[in-house]
Amino acid sequence: MRTADATLLEPDGLVAVGDAGLSALASFYDGAPAANAEQLRAHERITTRIHGVAPSLPSRFGQFFRDEESLSDALRDRSAGLLLELDVVGDRAEMSVTLAWRAAREHGRAAPYANGREFLEAKAAREREHRDAEAVAARLVDHLAVDQANIRRTICPREGVAAIVAVLIARDGAQALREKVESFERRSSEVTAVAYGPLPPYSFAS
C-alpha cells in the first residue's frame, strides 16, 4: 500500500517495509509458513484488515522473503508497476464468481492412453470444454455489463468448474453484483453461478 496509508494501520504484529512511496506489510516467521487452513485464514484476516483501511495489493499466501532488506529490494524493483496497479484498483474490492458445469463434461479416456487416437480424442474433448467455458464466461461478463479492464478470468481451473471470474467493484457494490450473478444463474442451463466476496483484490495484484 502507499506509505502514507500504511501509517493509518495499527501494526498488530505487522512490520512495514517502505521504499519509493510504497510500503509492504509483512509478518515475521521462523522458516516458511505451512499452508494449512489456520494459516490461510490468518492470512485472509490480515489482507482484509489492511484493505479495509486503504487501497492495497494483497499478496497470495506464502510469499516469503529472507529479511527486510530483500523485501525492500523487491519493492524498489517493482515500485513503478505496483503504484500503477494501486491506481487501477483504487478504492475497490474484488468479487469472485465461480461458474460450475450443471452436467458432467465428456473428457474422453484419462491418461495413460492406450493409443494415439485416444490421446487426441481426450485432447479434443478438453479443447471443446475450454471453448464452451470461454463462451459462458464471456456471457457472464456481458450480463454483468462490466468493463473488461475490471475483469480477470481463469478458464477450467479444476474439474467441474468452467471458469472463475474476478470482478473489481465499488466497495458498496457487492449486493448489486450478487443479484446480477443470481439472475445469470437462473437463465443459464449450462452452469451454476455463485458469487464470493467482497475480498481484497487478489486477482488484480501481480
Next chain:
Amino acid sequence: MNTSDLQIELDEVRSELARVSASLPERIDIDPDDVERGLAGLVLGLVELLRQVLERQAVRRMEGGTLSDEEIERVGLALMRLERKVHELAEHFGLNEEDLKIRLGAST
C-alpha cells in the same frame, strides 16, 4: 495434401504462433543462482509450447476429417510420447507444469 491445403495449414500455424507470441513476456527471468534449472525451464517451456501448437493443429484436422485413421494414430502417438518426455524431463529438473507456463507466460 495439396498446395491449397498446405497453405491453409501454414496460415493456421502462423496465426497460432502469433497468438502465443503475443502472450510472451518482454523479459524472461533466469535466476543466476540456479542457471541449469532456469535454462531447463526455458527450453522445456518452448518445446511444450510448440508441442501444444502442433497438438491443436492435429485436433483441428482430426475433427475436420482431414486425417486418415492411420495418420490420427501416428500423430497422436508422437504427440503423446513427446508430452510424456517433456513431463519426465521437467520432473528431473524439479519443474512442474505451472513453472513452464509462468516462465513463458503461456495462456491458460
